[in-house]
Amino acid sequence: xMNAPQHTLNLSPLDIAKNLAVxxxxxxxxxDKVGGNPKVERDLIRQSGLLGLSIPQQYGGQGADxxxxxxxxxxxxxxxxxxxxxxxxxxxxxxxxxxxxxPEQYAKWFEQTAKENLxxxxxxxxxxxxxxxxxxxENEFIFHGDKSFCSGSIDSDILLCSGFNEAGKLLxxxxxxAREGVSFLGDWNNMGQRQTDSGNSHFEQVKISKDxxxxxxxxLSTPYSSLRPLIAQLIFVHLFLGVAEGAFETAKETVQxxxxxxxxxxxxxxxxxxxxxxxxxxxVQLEGVRLLANKAVEKLQEAWDIGESLNAEQRGExxxxxxxxxxxxxxxxxxxxxNIFQVMGARATTAKLNLDRFWRNVRTQTLHDxxxxxxxxxxxxxxxxxxxxxxxxx
Numbered sequence: 001x002m003n004a005p006q007h008t009l010n011l012s013p014l015d016i017a018k019n020l021a022v023x024x025x026x027x028x029x030x031x032d033k034v035g036g037n038p039k040v041e042r043d044l045i046r047q048s049g050l051l052g053l054s055i056p057q058q059y060g061g062q063g064a065d066x067x068x069x070x071x072x073x074x075x076x077x078x079x080x081x082x083x084x085x086x087x088x089x090x091x092x093x094x095x096x097x098x099x100x101x102x103p104e105q106y107a108k109w110f111e112q113t114a115k116e117n118l119x120x121x122x123x124x125x126x127x128x129x130x131x132x133x134x135x136x137x138e139n140e141f142i143f144h145g146d147k148s149f150c151s152g153s154i155d156s157d158i159l160l161c162s163g164f165n166e167a168g169k170l171l172x173x174x175x176x177x178a179r180e181g182v183s184f185l186g187d188w189n190n191m192g193q194r195q196t197d198s199g200n201s202h203f204e205q206v207k208i209s210k211d212x213x214x215x216x217x218x219x220l221s222t223p224y225s226s227l228r229p230l231i232a233q234l235i236f237v238h239l240f241l242g243v244a245e246g247a248f249e250t251a252k253e254t255v256q257x258x259x260x261x262x263x264x265x266x267x268x269x270x271x272x273x274x275x276x277x278x279x280x281x282x283x284v285q286l287e288g289v290r291l292l293a294n295k296a297v298e299k300l301q302e303a304w305d306i307g308e309s310l311n312a313e314q315r316g317e318x319x320x321x322x323x324x325x326x327x328x329x330x331x332x333x334x335x336x337x338x339n340i341f342q343v344m345g346a347r348a349t350t351a352k353l354n355l356d357r358f359w360r361n362v363r364t365q366t367l368h369d370x371x372x373x374x375x376x377x378x379x380x381x382x383x384x385x386x387x388x389x390x391x392x393x394x
Contacts (some may be wrong), residue, residue, distance in 0.1 A: 011357050013064060016048050016133045017072035025079035029354040032082070032361075035194040036186075037154050042119060052114040054091040060114030066231075066301045068383040070238045070293075077242025078249070078380050079286040081361040082195035084242060086121075092228075093120040093160045097174060099225045100214035109158065121156025121177060123147045123201045126170055126219075131203055133163030133171040141213070143173070143206040153177070154184050154197040161203070170219055173208045181206035192357070192364025218268060219392075223315035224308050226390035229302070230315075230322050233394075234296055239323045240333035240362050241289050241365035244340055247358040249341035254348065255279075269343075280341045285332040292325040316387020319394060323374045330371050369393040 011019070024041055031038060045051065046219040054069055055061020069091050077084035094113070097106045110116060124147075131145035143163045153159065159182065162172045175182070181204040188199035220298045258269040266272045303310050337359035341348050348355055375387040388394040 010307050013050060013053055013062070013068050014071050014075065016050055017075040020044060020048055020050075021075050021079045024076065026081060028080045028340065029357065031080075032194050032354055035189060037197055038080075038083055038195045039155055041080070042086070042155050045083070045087055046117040046119060050087070051090060051117050051119060054094045055089075055110045055114045056096045058093060059110035061110065065233075066304065067294075067297050070234065070297055071160075073235060073240040074238040074245070075207045077239045078246035081239055081243045081365070082193050084239055085193055085196045085365065086119075089122050089152050090120045092232050092235055093122060093158075095231050096124075096160060096172075096228050096289045097214065099228050100172060100217065100219055105211065105214075105216075106174075113158065116157075118157035119152070119155065120158045120160065121129040121150070121153040123153050123159050123161040123203075124172065125149050126162060129164050131161070131163040133165045133208075139210040140169070141173075141208045141210070142206055143203045145203055147201045147203070149198050150184070150201040151191065151198040153201050154186060160207075161206075163203070172214045172219055173212045174214065175206070175208055175212055175392075176344075179206055190364055192360035192362070220390050222308065223312050223390070224303075224310040224311075226315055227303055227310075227318070229390070229392050229394060230300060230318055233322050233326050234293075234300060236365065236368060237289075237293050237296065237322065237329040239365060240329040240350050241286070241293060243285060243358055243362050244289070244329075244333040244336040247337045247340050247355075248286060250355065250358075251282075251344055252279065254344045258345070275343050278339065282339070285335060289325065289328045289332045292321075292328050296325040313387065315390070319388045319390075320378060320381050322375050323388070323394070327371060327374050327378065330362075330366045330374075334359070334366065337362055 023044060050072060052061040053064045053072065055063070057063040061184050073084050073088040076087060097109065113120070128148045131143055131147050134142045134144070136142055140376065143161060145163065147161070156177045159175050159177045160172065161175060162170055164170055183202045183204065184197070185200040185202065186197070188197055220228070255269045255275060260266045260269045260272040264272045269275050299318045303314060303318045340355070340358070373394070377394060380386055
């Protein structure tokens with residue numbers, strides 16, 4: 001596998017992400033139309049060294065804080081939310097292994113990932129119970145069946161997978177993507193997030209050894225291990241924020257070169273009071289999300305640093321902060337990506353520009369889990385001080 005190019009070694013992770021975003025932006029509109037796997041772009045991320053960002057330094061990674069990780073996701077999302085999605089999920093899967101298992105188990109995976117710039121893919125989806133996990137000996141299991149919404153699975157190097165045993169217990173494993181019996185249908189063809197490869201995967205009698213299963217402490221078994229879904233939700237917050245920022249900048253650049261509507265008293269669009277009002281609304285909402293996102297990241301980092309001593313109440317405070325940011329990011333991203341056309345005018349709807357991709361992408365990804373239940377969690381906490389019960393979605 002390839003190592004990071006020498007010229008990236010003196011750049012900050014955020015600068016590297018910005019450079020990648022410049023390259024991705026050149027082809028983002030056309031690739032969105034085509035769909036499929038963004039192999040070239042994924043390889044550029046491999047070469048960048050950013051895949052080792054969340055891996056602790058003792059295993060060869062960069063040991064970055066969560067603020068830095070989320071900033072890189074947000075930056076890439078400004079131009080290409082599909083790539084930001086699979087890149088963000090890579091770091092989520094690294095965190096999942098760290099939270100659900102012990103260093104003596106994950107050390108070898110992390111060291112290999114950092115050394116070879118391996119890309120992790122997702123076939124976890126705990127709501128899809130079609131994959132069974134059958135124990136055939138003391139140290140060997142067979143995973144068999146299908147799994148949906150497998151973002152980033154195609155062109156990955158390592159997979160996080162899951163299956164349910166006869167007792168209905170969820171078992172999560174880490175295997176090479178090239179493991180015999182693993183295949184991908186390549187059937188993701190939705191209206192948004194078109195290059196996330198979020199389609200179905202198939203496990204045909206796939207052998208998984210006991211030491212590849214994350215059993216200690218296992219999924220959501222402690223307040224600390226239950227940070228996993230909160231990290232996922234915060235990835236979405238920065239994904240939505242990045243898309244909205246990208247749409248905002250596109251609209252601003254367009255309007256800055258336009259003449260005002262014929263009935264306006266202004267000559268240029270930037271001086272038209274109605275146009276200014278729309279941009280003020282965009283800006284105020286974006287600023288609100290940024291502030292809430294920053295607060296949520298701070299809360300997550302504090303909890304992450306506490307580690308195994310984290311208690312349920314502390315975990316609950318993080319959950320509320322992230323749920324609050326998620327509500328704001330969802331509403332703002334949908335509002336901005338829908339209403340940029342109000343200021344850019346009819347010419348902005350040409351298929352060549354493909355500017356509706358901003359809205360299609362957030363509309364698709366904001367449906368990952370119902371926002372109504374985020375409102376319910378926050379509302380219940382406000383009225384009763386009860387924090388959300390940990391699950392794979394809260």
